[in-house]
Amino acid sequence: MEALYAVTVGMLTACSIYLILRGRSFPIVIGITMLSYAVNLFLFSTGRLVLNQLPIIGNQSEYTDPLPQALVLTAIVIGFAMTAYSIILAVRVRGELGTDEVNEPNQNDGEAQR
Amino acid sequence: MLSQHLVILPLLIPMLAALLQLLPWGDEPQRYRRAIGMTSCVALIAVAILLLLQSQHGPSVYALGSWQAPYGIVIVADKLSALMVLLTALLALPVLWYACYGEDNLGSHFQALFQFQLLGILGAFLTGDLFNLFVFFEILLISSYALLMHGGGKQKLRATLHYVLLNLTGSAIFLIALGVIYGITGTLNMADLAHKVASLQADDAHIARVGGLLLLIVFALKAALLPLYFWLPQAYAMTTGTVAALFAIMTKVGIYAIIRVFTLIFGDDSGAAALLGYEWLWWLGLGTLAIGALGVIGSRDLRLVIAYLVVISVGTMLTTFSMNSERSITAVMYYMLHSTFITAALFLIVDVVAKQRGKTASRIVKGRKMAQHAILGMMFFAAAIAIIGMPPFSGFIGKLFILEAARTGAQVALLWPLVLGSTFLVMISLSRAGSRMFWHTFDGKPGDVSHPTGQLVAIGLLLLAIIGLTIFAGSISTFINGIAYDVMHPASYIEAVLGEGYSNE
Numbered sequence: 001m002e003a004l005y006a007v008t009v010g011m012l013t014a015c016s017i018y019l020i021l022r023g024r025s026f027p028i029v030i031g032i033t034m035l036s037y038a039v040n041l042f043l044f045s046t047g048r049l050v051l052n053q054l055p056i057i058g059n060q061s062e063y064t065d066p067l068p069q070a071l072v073l074t075a076i077v078i079g080f081a082m083t084a085y086s087i088i089l090a091v092r093v094r095g096e097l098g099t100d101e102v103n104e105p106n107q108n109d110g111e112a113q114r
Numbered sequence: 115m116l117s118q119h120l121v122i123l124p125l126l127i128p129m130l131a132a133l134l135q136l137l138p139w140g141d142e143p144q145r146y147r148r149a150i151g152m153t154s155c156v157a158l159i160a161v162a163i164l165l166l167l168q169s170q171h172g173p174s175v176y177a178l179g180s181w182q183a184p185y186g187i188v189i190v191a192d193k194l195s196a197l198m199v200l201l202t203a204l205l206a207l208p209v210l211w212y213a214c215y216g217e218d219n220l221g222s223h224f225q226a227l228f229q230f231q232l233l234g235i236l237g238a239f240l241t242g243d244l245f246n247l248f249v250f251f252e253i254l255l256i257s258s259y260a261l262l263m264h265g266g267g268k269q270k271l272r273a274t275l276h277y278v279l280l281n282l283t284g285s286a287i288f289l290i291a292l293g294v295i296y297g298i299t300g301t302l303n304m305a306d307l308a309h310k311v312a313s314l315q316a317d318d319a320h321i322a323r324v325g326g327l328l329l330l331i332v333f334a335l336k337a338a339l340l341p342l343y344f345w346l347p348q349a350y351a352m353t354t355g356t357v358a359a360l361f362a363i364m365t366k367v368g369i370y371a372i373i374r375v376f377t378l379i380f381g382d383d384s385g386a387a388a389l390l391g392y393e394w395l396w397w398l399g400l401g402t403l404a405i406g407a408l409g410v411i412g413s414r415d416l417r418l419v420i421a422y423l424v425v426i427s428v429g430t431m432l433t434t435f436s437m438n439s440e441r442s443i444t445a446v447m448y449y450m451l452h453s454t455f456i457t458a459a460l461f462l463i464v465d466v467v468a469k470q471r472g473k474t475a476s477r478i479v480k481g482r483k484m485a486q487h488a489i490l491g492m493m494f495f496a497a498a499i500a501i502i503g504m505p506p507f508s509g510f511i512g513k514l515f516i517l518e519a520a521r522t523g524a525q526v527a528l529l530w531p532l533v534l535g536s537t538f539l540v541m542i543s544l545s546r547a548g549s550r551m552f553w554h555t556f557d558g559k560p561g562d563v564s565h566p567t568g569q570l571v572a573i574g575l576l577l578l579a580i581i582g583l584t585i586f587a588g589s590i591s592t593f594i595n596g597i598a599y600d601v602m603h604p605a606s607y608i609e610a611v612l613g614e615g616y617s618n619e
Contacts, residue, residue, distance in 0.1 A: 039289045046297035
């Protein structure tokens with residue numbers, strides 16, 4: 001189970017890094033969303049992967065750590081808001097600048113105007 | 115009663131103020147919102163002063179919901195945090211005052227965003243828990259995303275997009291770092307971490323070091339250290355003057371986080387993970403200093419020059435910090451106070467200058483005379499002297515402390531030429547800008563845009579802070595020395611958070 005979990009997180013991270021390195025805002029936003037999935041899965045696993053146990057100490061010999069679950073929940077909420085903001089921003093950029101390229105298509109022109 | 119809950123007040127005041135400002139206030143909402151905002155800023159200063167006095171008797175710890183550390187989240191105000199809170203409050207008041215003369219009408223909810231921004235910054239300074247630090251970073255970031263866009267415009271959009279995307283990636287790395295550290299130590303309370311990390315062995319210590327270095331990447335992104343500073347000049351130069359002035363404290367949040375985490379958790383006595391990343395900070399800091407100086411001399415827009423001055427100050431502070439002595443931390447803290455006020459003042463001055471010059475704005479070219487030429491010229495002159503680091507202002511004293519902090523031959527050989535060389539380049543650049551914009555003006559009648567006295571007084575207050583830092587340099591440095599001692603000997607902080615005898619467990 002650990003190996004499968006680790007490979008999943010690794011694959012998600014690798015794909016997201018590839019997408020984040022693209023030059024247009026849409027793949028980047030998708031990449032960042034994917035990265036946040038990978039991060040959430042990773043955070044969840046930091047309490048060790050335990051099956052079918054209660055998050056209570058003392059009742060049984062094995063227990064699952066409740067704190068990473070709380071952390072993941074917080075991270076999901078924050079990530080959700082951030083994703084929403086970045087999508088709106090990307091749409092605004094597309095609308096106002098007429099292109100979804102993250103860098104100015106012609107850098108030198110911008111420099112000369114300043 | 116009050117003293118017991120004093121620690122939480124710097125978070126409650128801006129949060130309540132922001133929530134009140136979001137209410138519908140009838141026909142003229144801005145009047146009420148401004149009043150609420152100014153009241154909040156004044157109250158913050160009062161609370162910050164009380165907090166600073168209280169922190170003299172040792173760190174005050176506030177356990178939220180009475181959940182004791184390390185299980186619950188604690189808010190800790192030691193001397194370092196209390197000083198940063200006071201610095202933020204003292205910066206916020208003049209900046210908000212300046213903004214209240216119409217700048218806040220450029221976009222909706224400026225006032226509430228300003229308070230939320232303060233909430234995030236103050237929270238980052240006060241929290242004693244790493245995950246909580248992440249949460250306050252996000253509060254600070256999401257308000258800064260909106261504030262950067264304040265006023266709109268195409269140039270701002272692109273700079274904001276870069277800033278947002280970089281920081282979203284930074285947040286993901288922050289979470290990975292927290293996961294790594296939690297997975298190894300089982301805690302995220304900073305004081306508890308200090309213990310647990312120090313007792314890690316072999317492989318576990320290596321993983322903790324990985325987590326620590328990931329944290330360093332995140333904080334370096336916030337502080338704008340060398341490979342991660344590219345977002346800063348554009349973002350700061352494109353946004354409005356008020357927002358840039360408030361953001362003078364933002365890079366300091368990153369520097370504060372580095373100082374806090376890398377002295378407390380990865381400091382001298384952290385066993386296998388001791389002095390993690392100090393070498394990186396030294397070299398990258400020096401690089402940042404050099405790049406910033408080149409940026410200053412190469413910029414053709416005064417806003418961009420000041421944005422690169424921020425980069426220089428970051429490089430100076432982190433290099434000095436990496437020398438890891440009480441003396442160097444004293445130097446960093448003094449320089450931090452100085453550079454926050456002076457950068458904010460310069461951003462506001464340039465904002466006024468750009469508006470009064472009209473078409474040429476803040477570009478360093480010959481332009482028309484300004485309506486309030488003399489007073490602006492005097493302010494720019496004083497601010498330039500202070501930030502260059504010439505006597506008589508605090509920049510000189512700050513640089514002196516930094517040069518004094520270099521002890522060994524290698525440190526002197528690298529730090530002195532770079533600090534003095536960058537000072538020289540800044541002097542050339544600012545005197546070129548000053549003479550072109552204030553002396554070589556076109557003949558004829560001056561521009562007709564003039565600013566109300568209130569806005570100039572707000573800038574004057576920031577300059578007054580610089581003069582205060584200069585006059586009371588002796589007592590302030592003695593006080594900061596006490597902070598540096600506490601930072602280098604974190605035992606009292608750990609004891610205050612975890613209670614006595616915890617270390618024996």
